[in-house]
Amino acid sequence: DNSAINPPNPDPSHDPATAILRKKPAPNKLIVDDATNDDNSVMSLSTATMEKLQLFRGDTVLIKGKKRRDTVLIVLADDSCDDTKVKINKVVRNNLRVRLGDVVAIHPCTEIKYGKRIH
DSSP states (O other): OOTTTSOSSOOTTOOTTTGGGSOOOOTTEEEEEEOSSOOTTEEEEOHHHHHHTTOOTTOEEEEEOSTTOEEEEEEEEOTTSOTTEEEEOHHHHHHHTOOTTOEEEEEEOOOOOOOSOOO
């Protein structure tokens, strides 16, 4: 009896050799899109994406770009934005070292205090 060595009816979709090629569901990874507003401190998400990430309008988030770059932005709802995209303007894209169509990671940032002055 070699049932311990070969499990019965292995799932063909679960092949360890190709597991690295499959995409994991990462709702916090979004595609960069161009924003129409000129505010350098905000990003726009669809309301469905905000609900999925448990974010509200006005929340602060840490957004991570390429080359270990990150910045803190304020979330705004935008129904014209696609569910898989985030709208950020050109200045923020330059700060994150990303272009249109690149993927950024979004993390909620709750422990930020309100600033008193600008240096």
